[in-house]
Amino acid sequence: MNDAPQPIRVLVCDDQALVRAGYVTIFSAQPDMEVVGEAENGHEAVQTALRLRPDVVVMDIRMPLLDGIQATRHLAGPHAQDPPKVLVVTTFNVDAYVYDAFKAGASGFLLKDSPPAELVGGIRTVARGDALLAPAVTRHLIGHxxxxxxxxxxxxxxxxxxxxxxxxxxxxxxxxxxxxxxxxxxxxxxxxxxxxxxxxxxxxxxxxxxxxxxxxxxxxxxxxxx
The missing domain is CATH 1.10.10.10 (Winged helix-like DNA-binding domain superfamily/Winged helix DNA-binding domain)
Structure with missing residues (x-):
């Protein structure tokens, strides 16, 4: 009987293939994580997440067809059934994006220039039900x-x-x-x-x-x- 904890199932969503490949390499190397899929736009992110039911969706904001905020709202908004945790990772440190991401149902927000260890830690943080704001995304943003x-x-x-x-x-x-x-x-x-x-x-x-x-x-x- 195997009592080992189940790995965190991660879906990677970004319109840049190189970024996705980097994430997959980093996350797949973690003993407690499994990358179950990838998506290159918001529409594909929603469809893939609904099909694969990951624990955590790593979501870019600026993507074609459907942006990351809208995709997050579909997956983790107030009317979502059995929503995954969404970790928004973006190059854009803009107040409105942070607030909109959290309103849409995101559990965390990090910048793409965050160190790999911080990205990995972010996945673990939101997977266990805690909120996450990148150090660069100060706590007063939502209050602003x-x-x-x-x-x-x-x-x-x-x-x-x-x-x-x-x-x-x-x-x-x-x-x-x-x-x-x-x-x-x-x-x-x-x-x-x-x-x-x-x-x-x-x-x-x-x-x-x-x-x-x-x-x-x-x-x-x-x-x-x-």
Whole structure:
């Protein structure tokens, strides 16, 4: 009986053949990853992902026929069934792309000039359900766009009523982009306890992952004072 964990099944989507080949080489060399397919445009990305059901889709933004944002929305948007995790990797460090990618359902965002180890780590991060922002994509980006939205006071009140005081504290730290270890240090609890709180918060608020929690927190003006 083989109890070894199943590898992370990865689909690589990019319109440049050389980039795809590089990704395949890097990811296939990892003992815990399996590249199950490739796609050269957004339409093919959607069709291939629906057919192969990968765990993680590595998605470029600027692709023909259907761009990466639209493809992400098809695969991981609010109406998607059994959505994969989408890791957006692009050369374009533009605020709007980051915000649009997360709104579309992406779980992470990295730049193509990220070191291979960071790309590999990004796949592992989103595969286990955590959100990922590249160091070069600073945490204030989502907030920059959310500042132009009228705070949803009714939704804010609903969140405050739904979560316990301790969960609200953890939610606020998650909204700042802190990892479980960082939250544990701030609140003087263990990372395992933080993980439990985060899972409970996501379930109560009907959120898929930490990215959605960050977007919600910004939208309802929950960044500094719960």
């Amino acid at each position: 766009f959310a500042e132009h939205l009228r705070p949803a006071h009714a939704e804010r009140d609903s969140v405050a009523e739904t979560l316990t005081p301790r969960e609200l504290e953890v939610f606020q730290q998650v909204a700042q982009g802190l990892s479980n270890a960082e939250i544990a240090a701030v609140l003087f609890i263990t990372p395992e306890t933080v993980k439990t709180y985060v899972s409970r918060i996501l379930a109560k608020l009907g959120l898929r992952d930490r990215v959605q929690a960050v977007v919600l927190a910004h939208r309802i003006g929950f960044m500094t004072h719960p």
